[in-house]
Amino acid sequence: MTDSLRRDPRSEWIARNRLHPLHASMQPLEASWVGPSGLIRKNPHVLGFAGPNGLKRIDRSGAQQGGSRQRARVDAAVQLPLHIIEQPAFHIVVVPDMVGGRLSSHDKDLFGLANTLAGSEGAVVAVVFGEHKESAFDTAGIDRLLHISSEAVAGYSPEQRVMMLRAVDAQLAPRHWLIPDSRTGGGELGRRLAAKLGERPATRVWQMADGQCIGRAGAGQQDLARTAPRLVLAAAECADPVGDTRHEVRAIELEDVLVHGAARLDNRGAVAVDPALTPMAEAEFILSGGNGVRDWDLFHQAARELGATEGASRVAVDDGFMPRDRQVGATGTWVTARVYLAVGISGAVQHLQGIATCDKVVAINQDAGCDMVKRADLAVIGDSTAILQALIDRVDALRQGGIRDAA
């Protein structure tokens, strides 16, 4: 935004119009008035207005009314009001999934629900395990943050986490536990906790209010309505996320942590799966090629090198370069990849529809003005063949380096 001072004809007009609702606030500050001792006092700063060249002008004819005040700039980042709970009457504990170290939209929905349950008396506590990358805990609606970063709960460790949560239960005696009923961890952790605490949870809950909750039952053909139990596994979109308050995110500690008993599940780490075999709708990382791919052998090589599942635009499929089941878009597969790398795809609406839920889109394209570049979080403008080749070389070098580092 430029800093040059401008006249604002509209506010001048409002200042002249006594019937306008904003009239009072637009009145110029008094430039002279009779002080308590009867002397005339003057405030020269409020006299006049800024001219088009930024110089101050004083109109002595007496005609000037509005516009004398410099327009206050609207601050771009609005500071939301801070919600403070000093002495919480009760606690609502949420255990977010933290997929990729950040709050997922599912997590945020749960915090929204937790805040409606907490009202103005209760505090919403988030229990976060391990390292995280989240910086917006405050606007998600978290009053208290219990960050457990001990070695025992790093990685996949449901049994130890349940032990920790049991300690949390003893310490805070929360009124409700809210855990996302997701396949990314919450569904399992919540059920393990329920079994450990001997609570009967409500699962797949999509509505909760007034002490009642409704969740899907069976294979999804029925709903189960019941009084809300203490432990609730809630579905995505069970409530709206918090939007108009900031919260303290005050750190709290777990008092006595005793994790005993060796873990009975021994995690041997992730197994390399062939990305070509992962169904495209589920794939996490897709390399997708369109009409702008000139060298398809290179494209396949890049997919192998990057460990990406292959996708394609309709043109690439129609031209016979890719099989039909690889088509992404309205008439193909709707993908949910976290990272979608589009090579030589112009970004027709039918294609963009299919990648609407992708988190990060990267485009390689010759045309900086095409829609895919507008949609992309990172766009590299250039020839697809050259960039794919450079990408392969770079990843190759990285792999070599990694092996050398490890040795």
Added chain:
Amino acid sequence: MPHNLLNVITLVSVGAHPVTGRARRAEQDARAVELGLRLAGKELQLLHAGDPQVEALRAYLGMGLAEMTVLQQPPRADVVPALGDYLRDAGAQLVLTGSQAEVGEGSGMLPYLLAEQLDWPLVVGLAEVESVTEGVAQVLQALPRGQRRRLQVRLPFVASVDNAAPEARQSAFGPARRGQLRPQDVAVVEDMLLEEARLQPARPRPKRLKVIKAKTGAERMKAATAKASAGGQVLTDMTPEQGAEAIVTLLRDEKVLR
């Protein structure tokens, strides 16, 4: 390769066809049976708690098994105590279940409660048993997005399977007819939940709308006309190597480059 010395019990339930609602074999339970058949072959034992008269149970026998034990339970009973007692006495080493029933509450708690009652470890989303050596099983766990995780767990344990487990073989009519359902009388524990809870037809959930929390007309206008994505970084006029470097940095930040 069947692990012939492994004592595997698969718990099965009665499912419902998603369109007609007719009783059938439950999809995930059938996958659990399939997995059990691959592990123990014909030695696999099937266990159901409920009504032995239900014909749909025979579909599991049609997958190539001669008999099934049925612990007789009325419709509204808590089957966990009965199942737990039976499993402990039966000397099971691996108990397979589906991850969610197709009728009734379908909370998916059964494997967790059984594991808690028996004090056995629980593997969620079992996809494959790779090996069993000296009482320790090495298994693959299915994760979202087609990923797999390798776990080691001591026998005996409970495992639930989901749709990542191998697809169930077809059920043959003849063996299904010939198979035996062997009822057993066991104690009944009443389930109190349905005293207060109601099952009702599922209400379709509304699609979430984009809520615009604008206070002034100008903000509303902006929200209505602005593009969803503010647009990202566009790198022009650079060598392919620099472009590749930027892409690789992003891929590594997102941890998709393994």
